[in-house]
Amino acid sequence: MNKKLGLAVAGAVLAFSASAANAGIIIPAGDWTVDIGGNVNTYYTNTKFSGDAFDGIGRKNSVSTGLLPSALGIGAKTRQNDLDIAFQFTFFVGANSESGFGTTGATPLNGGESRAGDGNSINIRQAYLTFGDASWGTIKAGRDLGLFGSDAILSDMTLLGVGVGAGGPGNSTLGRIGSGYVYADWIGQIQYASPNWNGFSFAVAAREGLRNQLAQIGDEEKTKLGVDGKVSYEWTGDVSGKVWAGFISQKHNNTLTGDYTSRGYDVGGKINIADFGLVGYYYDGKGLDLQTGQQLGGLQFLGGNKSDDKGGYVQGTYKLPGVGTKLGLSYGISKSDNSNGAAVNPGVDFENKSWIVGAYHPLTKSLNLVAEYAQQKVEADSLAGNIDGKAKTISLGAILFF
Structure with missing residues (x-):
């Protein structure tokens, strides 16, 4: 597997201990x-929606990519003047031809129709250069997965599958x-x-500022x-593992919210112990x-709110001896409290x-x-009333790494 393909593909393989990590095309x-590598994946999904949050939406069948879009990565590396130099471009695309771009294009559940000439987009999520040396570290400049929350998604078993949404x-x-x-x-x-100092490492980045409203932004932004x-x-050994801690911060200013800092x-x-x-x-x-209040959540800053946010997940997996099938079970929750001076959705608490x-063979x-x-449950509680909804999804498919 292309070592420079980046966190989304190589990280997914390594995090899940899949054997495809030795694949790839070296020239x-x-x-x-x-170095050329990537993945192709496609899933049949059957989702049953219920509750006020999904009013008017019953059951949906689809053929689409999962959490990790299909990808083709092209990178190269060399050693010059005592520096390791490399670059990476990775092109992501989905199997679903329905209109929409990424997870934030059309209305999450009601947008678009399937049309051959309109609905599938190439998304260049990685385009960066690196230079450095093992003695002092590495500088990266360009577009790549952010640092905050990266280990959470790369440790998620559904990176090889579908999950919710x-x-x-x-x-x-x-x-x-x-x-x-x-x-x-x-x-x-x-x-x-x-x-890497005997397993210990750190990274820090200055990153592009993100808009903090879904609505049209004026000149004051x-x-x-x-x-x-x-x-x-x-660390490695009979009992291997990893621990991490991260942070994120960005200041915002607009006429709706005034000055505040997301953090x-x-x-x-x-x-990992044996097969567990x-x-x-x-x-x-x-x-x-x-x-x-629907399926979509977990996007940085876009609510434009001085909200209180927290959440997490736990996940357990077991690899069947001999067969190699990995079984997994996980539970997670995210909460957003907008009662503390929120300008958007004031007084609404989301859960x-x-x-x-899952089974991964x-x-x-x-x-x-x-x-x-x-099985996903969403709730939105406010003085105006409460809504909730459930989305239950069965998914079957395959993912190929090369």
């Missing part, structure tokens, strides 16, 4: 080594974005990553650069999360929780068959 090109348009589902963690997202950034970072310790922190860990694996994760923040069970060293069941 010598003079002083450079070109099926039945809508776009290039991917949600996994447990919004019901266990805030999406790390693909961000323009300038990042420094330290060397001023975006500031954000900053995020994380520190981690990883958050997270802590997490995972441990366990993950635990927690985050807390202010002005951090967007919850809509988005889900539990997911390595048919070959490159091909995994996947079966999942996900």
Whole structure:
């Protein structure tokens, strides 16, 4: 597998201990080594909706990609003047031809119709350069997965599957974005990553400022650069694992909310003992999360709120000896309290929780068959009234790494 394909693909494989990590196409090109890799995945999903939050939506069947869109990554590396130099471009695309871009294009559940010439988009989520040396670290400049929340999504078993968020348009589902963690997202950034000191490392980045309203923004909007970072310790052996802690911060200013700062922190860990694996994760923040009262949630800052946000998830997996099938069960929840001076959805408290069970079978060293069941419940409580809804999804499919 292309080592420079990045966190979304290589990280997914490594986090889930899939055997496809040794795949890939290596091409010598003079002083450079070109590396090509990626994945293709497709799932049949059947989602049953109920409750006020999904009023008018019954059952939806779809054929689509999962949480990880299909991807083709092209990168190269070389050593020049005592520097390791590399670049990476990765192109992501979905199987679903229904209109919508990513998870934030059309209305999550009602947008678009399937048309051959309108509805599938190539999304270049990675485009960056790196330079550095093992003695002092690495500088990264360009677009890549953000640092805050990255270990949460890369440790999520549904990265090889669907999770929640099926039945809508776009290039991917949600996994447990919004019901266990805030999406790390693909961000323009300038990042420094330290060397690895016997398992200990850290990284920090200045990142593009994000809009903090869904509505039209006037000329008064001023975006500031954000900053995020994380520190981690990883170990190997009969009992292997990783622990990490991270942070994120960005200042906002507009006529609706005035000046305020979104911020958050997270802590997490995972441990593997023989064929058992366990993950635990927690985050807390202010002005951090967007919850809509429907499936969509966990998007950084877009709510434009001085909200109180928190959540987390726990996950257990077991690999069947001999067979190789990995069974997993996880539960997660995200809460957003908008009663503390919120300008958007004032006084509304959101709760988005889900539990997911999955089976991931390595048919070959490159091909995994996947079966999942996900049950999501969303609630929005306010003085004007309460709404809730459920989405129950069965998904069956396959993911191929190369």
